[in-house]
Amino acid sequence: MLQVKNIHKKYGSLEVLKGIDLSIGAGEVVSIVGASGAGKSTLLHILGTLDTADSGEVMFDDKNIAKMNAADMARFRNRHIGFIFQFHNLLPEFTAVENVCLPGFLAGRPEKEVRQKAEELLTMLNLSHRFEHKPSEMSGGEQQRTAVARALINSPKIIFADEPSGNLDSKNAQELHDIFFRLRSEFNQTFVIVTHNEQLATMADRTLVMKDGQIVQEQQF
Numbered sequence: 588m589l590q591v592k593n594i595h596k597k598y599g600s601l602e603v604l605k606g607i608d609l610s611i612g613a614g615e616v617v618s619i620v621g622a623s624g625a626g627k628s629t630l631l632h633i634l635g636t637l638d639t640a641d642s643g644e645v646m647f648d649d650k651n652i653a654k655m656n657a658a659d660m661a662r663f664r665n666r667h668i669g670f671i672f673q674f675h676n677l678l679p680e681f682t683a684v685e686n687v688c689l690p691g692f693l694a695g696r697p698e699k700e701v702r703q704k705a706e707e708l709l710t711m712l713n714l715s716h717r718f719e720h721k722p723s724e725m726s727g728g729e730q731q732r733t734a735v736a737r738a739l740i741n742s743p744k745i746i747f748a749d750e751p752s753g754n755l756d757s758k759n760a761q762e763l764h765d766i767f768f769r770l771r772s773e774f775n776q777t778f779v780i781v782t783h784n785e786q787l788a789t790m791a792d793r794t795l796v797m798k799d800g801q802i803v804q805e806q807q808f
């Protein structure tokens with residue numbers, strides 16, 4: 588599904604990615620670990636089309652992301668990619684349902700269909716009692732589960748998660764990790780997850796270890 592060839596990225600004179608190759612198949616859960624500053628988030632942002640590489644290729648199925656213009660890339664991102672960040676990034680003025688709906692509306696899908704899917708997703712994630720709550724009226728775990736529902740609203744090919752449980756206590760973290768693997772077994776959902784959480788890293792099918800801008804090791808479980 589995702590093929591990456593020889594990606595390089597510099598910030599000024601700092602070489603952050605030094606030739607990354609990887610490939611990720613549909614339904615795989617891949618974790619990326621490594622010391623702070625190794626380049627994990629930079630790689631995830633490039634894979635997720637939030638940033639561009641200086642050179643190299645990012646292919647989603649047969650589409651070369653590097654060759655797309657900004658508008659096509661934004662459309663592709665909205666339709667096919669989901670994101671979950673360490674901090675939920677929900678809009679504070681909107682309810683849980685509205686936050687989840689937003690990427691669906693941006694994709695131009697019918698309002699009724701999007702709202703129904705948002706409610707289904709929130710119900711699946713045990714948030715049926717929180718539809719009309721704003722982020723400040725929900726717990727950290729509930730906010731992060733709402734962010735998962737938002738990531739799923741357009742049925743993305745792949746979800747990129749950057750330290751998704753970094754801000755959660757161990758019980759909520761465990762619950763979130765279980766959700767990822769449930770989504771994989773029920774919907775064949777693909778995930779690439781940057782994490783410092785050892786439990787999550789080792790639950791993945793494969794773990795890529797990054798050091799100084801390179802993948803130095805791959806562990807298979």
Ligand SMILES: Nc1ncnc2c1ncn2[C@@H]1O[C@H](COP(=O)(O)OP(=O)(O)OP(=O)(O)O)[C@@H](O)[C@H]1O
Pocket residue numbers: 598601603621622623624625626627628629630
């Ligand atoms: N926009 C930017 N401008 C300049 N330097 C950057 C930028 N983004 C990242 N860097 C630098 O690139 C290097 C890699 O950063 P990155 O966030 O990818 O590391 P990381 O492995 O995700 O670290 P962490 O585990 O701490 O999140 C760091 O030295 C960082 O300071």
